[in-house]
Amino acid sequence: xxxxxFSSEDRLASKPAHTHRGDPTYGRPPExxxxxxxxxxxxxxxxxEVEELCLIIRRTGEVGEDGHVSVTFGQLFETYVxxxxxxxxxxxxxxxxxxxxxxxxxxWQGKDDDVVITLL
Numbered sequence: 001x002x003x004x005x006f007s008s009e010d011r012l013a014s015k016p017a018h019t020h021r022g023d024p025t026y027g028r029p030p031e032x033x034x035x036x037x038x039x040x041x042x043x044x045x046x047x048x049e050v051e052e053l054c055l056i057i058r059r060t061g062e063v064g065e066d067g068h069v070s071v072t073f074g075q076l077f078e079t080y081v082x083x084x085x086x087x088x089x090x091x092x093x094x095x096x097x098x099x100x101x102x103x104x105x106x107x108w109q110g111k112d113d114d115v116v117i118t119l120l
Contacts, residue, residue: 057119074113
């Protein structure tokens with residue numbers, strides 16, 4: 001990079017030292033960097049999609065005997081796919097955060113249309 005005419009000396013001088021696995025900054029972008037900001041923006045965007053998914057489940061689902069709102073994957077897929085094609089990924093993220101529950105590791109359109117998704 002020192003020979004690259006498009007690289008600035010400032011950028012080369014500010015390059016952080018390598019971190020090791022035990023370091024709390026290991027695997028994280030430098031604070032204040034554009035990479036860190038892009039990560040924060042992406043995290044915020046996914047959070048909004050998870051929130052929207054939960055609202056759609058509440059609106060389209062039915063309240064069960066336990067008081068939780070449930071919807072089948074097929075019904076949710078048909079409703080949500082017009083909004084976003086990432087319905088399965090957003091469902092997995094929502095389950096990771098304890099917002100929804102469903103059986104199985106992954107949901108597949110057609111095969112898992114009868115799987116019940118419960119809003120927690």
